[in-house]
Amino acid sequence: MSRKxxxxxxxxxxxxxxxxxxxAATGYIILDIAAKGWPHLSWEFLTAMPRNRMSAGGIxxxxxxxxxxxxxxxxxxxxxxxxxxxxxxxxxxxxxxxxTIRLAIANLAGVPSVVFGLFGLxxxxxxxxxGTSLLASAFTLAMMILPVIITASEEALRAVPQGFxxxxxxxxxxxxxxxxxxxxxxxxxxMLTGSILSVSRVAGETAPVLLTGAALSAAMPExxxxxxxxxxxxxxxxxxxxxxxQVYVPLAYSTALVLLLVxxxxxxxxxxxxxxxxxxxxx
Amino acid sequence: xxxxxLVSGVSSIVIVCLILLFLLKDGLPFLARYSFWSFxxxxxxxxxxxxxxxxxxxxxxxTLTVTAIAIAIGLPVGVGAALYLSEAAASWERELVKxxxxxxxxxxxxxxxxxxxxxLGQVVxxxxxxxxxxxxxxxGIILALMAIPTxxxxxxxxxxxxxxTFREGSLALGASRWETAWRVTLPxxxxxxxxxxxxxxxxxxxxxxxxxxxxxxAPVIPTGVLQPIRTMTATIASEMGEVPYGSTxxxxxxxxxxxxxxxxxxxxxxxxxxxxxxxxxxx
Numbered sequence: 311m312s313r314k315x316x317x318x319x320x321x322x323x324x325x326x327x328x329x330x331x332x333x334a335a336t337g338y339i340i341l342d343i344a345a346k347g348w349p350h351l352s353w354e355f356l357t358a359m360p361r362n363r364m365s366a367g368g369i370x371x372x373x374x375x376x377x378x379x380x381x382x383x384x385x386x387x388x389x390x391x392x393x394x395x396x397x398x399x400x401x402x403x404x405x406x407x408x409x410t411i412r413l414a415i416a417n418l419a420g421v422p423s424v425v426f427g428l429f430g431l432x433x434x435x436x437x438x439x440x441g442t443s444l445l446a447s448a449f450t451l452a453m454m455i456l457p458v459i460i461t462a463s464e465e466a467l468r469a470v471p472q473g474f475x476x477x478x479x480x481x482x483x484x485x486x487x488x489x490x491x492x493x494x495x496x497x498x499x500x501m502l503t504g505s506i507l508s509v510s511r512v513a514g515e516t517a518p519v520l521l522t523g524a525a526l527s528a529a530m531p532e533x534x535x536x537x538x539x540x541x542x543x544x545x546x547x548x549x550x551x552x553x554x555x556q557v558y559v560p561l562a563y564s565t566a567l568v569l570l571l572v573x574x575x576x577x578x579x580x581x582x583x584x585x586x587x588x589x590x591x592x593x
Numbered sequence: 594x595x596x597x598x599l600v601s602g603v604s605s606i607v608i609v610c611l612i613l614l615f616l617l618k619d620g621l622p623f624l625a626r627y628s629f630w631s632f633x634x635x636x637x638x639x640x641x642x643x644x645x646x647x648x649x650x651x652x653x654x655x656t657l658t659v660t661a662i663a664i665a666i667g668l669p670v671g672v673g674a675a676l677y678l679s680e681a682a683a684s685w686e687r688e689l690v691k692x693x694x695x696x697x698x699x700x701x702x703x704x705x706x707x708x709x710x711x712x713l714g715q716v717v718x719x720x721x722x723x724x725x726x727x728x729x730x731x732x733g734i735i736l737a738l739m740a741i742p743t744x745x746x747x748x749x750x751x752x753x754x755x756x757x758t759f760r761e762g763s764l765a766l767g768a769s770r771w772e773t774a775w776r777v778t779l780p781x782x783x784x785x786x787x788x789x790x791x792x793x794x795x796x797x798x799x800x801x802x803x804x805x806x807x808x809x810x811a812p813v814i815p816t817g818v819l820q821p822i823r824t825m826t827a828t829i830a831s832e833m834g835e836v837p838y839g840s841t842x843x844x845x846x847x848x849x850x851x852x853x854x855x856x857x858x859x860x861x862x863x864x865x866x867x868x869x870x871x872x873x874x875x876x
Contacts, residue, residue, distance in 0.1 A: 318771035325677035332674050332741055333690060336697040339708050339738075393601025401598055414605040420861040421612065421854060422799025424826045428850040431833070432615040453608050460605070486594040514701025517801040517830050542703040542802070549707050550806060559711060566704050577699050 340570070347567030350560050356568070360527060364548065365557050369565055371530055375444075375538035376513055376572065378531060379523075382448035383455065383512050388505055390452070391459030395501070398460070399467035400489050419457035426454045427521035435522055445534040447523030451515060455508040462504020466497040499587040506580035510573045516542040541569040616851040623647075623844035632848070638812040638823075640832065640842045647845045649852065651812045655729070655822035658815050659804055660797045662733025663740055667797075668790055670737070671744030672779075675786075678745070679752035680774035691749070698742035706806035709735040714807065723819040725809055730818045732808035736800055740793035747792065751785020752778050791864030795857050801826040825849050 358368035394411075402408045430450025440446040470493050478488040516524075525537035526547060548562035624632070627647055635648020674694070678687045713734060714726030721730065755778050763773040779786075809821020812828065823831075829846050836843045 314769050314772075318769045321771045321775070322677070322681045325673050325681060328670055328673035329677040329682075329690065332670060332697070332745070333693055335738060336693060339700065339705070340696070342708065342712060343704065390601050390604055393598050394604060397598035397602030401595055402602065407603075411602050411605055414609045416865070417609055417858060417861060418605055420795050420799075420857050421609075422801065422826060422857055424799070424801040424829050425612070425616070425850050425854050425857075428619075428829065428833075428847055429612045429615055432619050432847070433611065436838070437615075456605065456608070510699060511701075514703065516701075516703045517826070520830055521833050542701055545707060546703055546802065546806070549710055562707060562711075566707050569701060570704055573701055574696065574699055577696075 343563060343566050343570055346560070347563040347565075350564040351567060355564060364527065364552065364561070369541065369544060369568065371528060372539040372541045372544040372565070373568070373572075374530060375528075376541045376569075378444060379447055379451070379519070379538060379540060380509050380512050382444065382534070383451040384505060384509050386448055387452035387455050387459055387508075388501075391456050391505070392463050392501055394456075394460045395463030395467060396489060396494075399464045400493065401485070415457045415460055418453075419461075421454075423454060423515060424517040424521070426450055427518035429453070430518055430522040441535060442525075442537055443523050443535045444531055444538045445523075447519045447538070448534075450518045450522050451512050454515070454518060455512060458508040458511070459501075459505050462507070463497070463501040466500025466504065467493065469500060470496045499583060503580045503584045503587075506576055506583070510576035510580070513576065514542055514569065514573050516540075516546060519543060541565060541572065545569060612854065613851075616847055616854055619844055619847035620851040621844075621848075623841060623848045626841045627845070632845075636814060638828070640836075640845060645841065647841075649849070651814050652823055652825045652828045652849070653852075654814045655808065655812065656798060656824040656826070658729045658818065658822055659732045659736055659808060659824060660794065662730060662818060663736035663797045664790065664794060666734060666737035667740040667744055667793055671741045671789070671793070672748050672786055674741070675745045675748035675752060676774055676779060679749050680770065680778055691746070694742050694745050697738065698746075702739065702800060703802040703806075705735050705739055706803035709803060709807035717819075721819060725821055727807055727809035727821060728819050729808055729815055729822045732804045732822075732824075733818070735803050735807050736797045739800065739803065740797055743796065744786075744789045744793050747789035748782065748786045751782040751789070754785075755781040788864060791860060795860045795864070798860065799826060799853065799857055801830050805830050825853050829853075 355368040356373065357370050359370060361367035394415075398408065398411065402411075427450065430446055430453075434440050434446035434449045435442055438446075440449075474492045474496065475488055478492040483491070519540055520543060523537055524540055524543040526539075528537045528539050531538050545562055545565045548558045548565060552558040632647055633649050635646055636650050637646040637648045638651045639646045678690060682690065709731050710727065714731050717723055717728070717731045717734070718726045723730065759777050759781055760773050763777045764770070768776070804824050805827035808823060808827065810823050810827065810831065811821035812823040813820075815822045829849055832842070833846055836846065
């Protein structure tokens, strides 16, 4: 018996070690970027245009570009994703079409982001002639996050109790009024949570934008057909394409910190919404 | 209204078809100018040489090498951490550690790439004596870190959904908690663990920015893990910006994209098939 418990002791300690190695690595990455990114962070860094081959000034256009990209992408993807989820959750019957749609969603979720970039380049930049632009990037990213929004929205619809629908039908309402008045209002917060989580992915995504709309340096975008600067690409350029590294790596650290704060901040907002809503409605 | 939702629902199918269509539209012209055989068996990727060569093998080998390293590290670490959290950790510990590991999943790939580029590369160089900082191992470790949260989350869910009676039966027969975890919970959750691994695999093959920054950007067939390599994704991302529209090189990159699309599609399909089978056996 004691040999048995000794084995258990050692095995569980090894697993604990493995688990906390992952925790330590996560903590180390975040602290490293926070510690080395913090000293250079200033009001000017956040709100000024880059100057002097990006070695001075700030990252304001990249922040604005990222923000525009996120907003435009979600504006394009949210209605389509929610529509698809409503079809799958409320209207569709089991059958070949539904199976095919689900297969397509699963496959779409597995397509590498750089392949979405090629697709966006072929379709939006060249075929629709948007040029390398904010609009082309937003369309490309919208296609990319569509599966996430559909899945999250469907889950939110499923969480609305069946009784809500039955009550509405019993009062003589038809399908669409039922969905609109008795289902959607209760599913909307869940849909938003899922969508914000997918948006945080948009803010950090680089490869598809690189192929469809990102510029090394650009003026503030004035229309959707302008090229944009974005935080992730700016970070990539500062880190790998500029010389000397002593000048640019500290700037890259600060850019990484800002990007990390934007992305983790968006995740935090989503989780906060979920928490508040869960407390408010509990069916 | 129904029609509107049907159209949104079908959009996923349309997008998947369009992706394939546009990849082939811009990829197939490559095969008209370059022999398919030389493409798939060529050992040199030299697209801007005077006698340009487009051999797939170096970049395919690069992708397979970093993916293999990522899985070799990520699978044992991820499953070990999941097993610890599900079988040995106290519930308060699990509630603290799990969200923290999920934060790792939220870090954008370009930030992970940046960390690998400036910090991890030096560590790999000094510990393993690599000739250069950016090589297959550096990229593989970063990819493993990016895959671990997925592996932990899905595996842990699978382990926790193993019926309690399985564990109780094992404990009642005199097995220790460790023996129960190793011989009962782990085999019973094999389907979930496999699903997690396959998802991690698909993501590793498609990951772009992190490997572009960390692996050294050298399209040669590697003979060891400490050599610089280049993946298919990194090739597309780094070369697409400089190719003239409509050149052989341009079409070659779309062809690489098509190969990538088919590869990830195959992995995801295999994952779904495999999961179905394990589920059947487990019940």
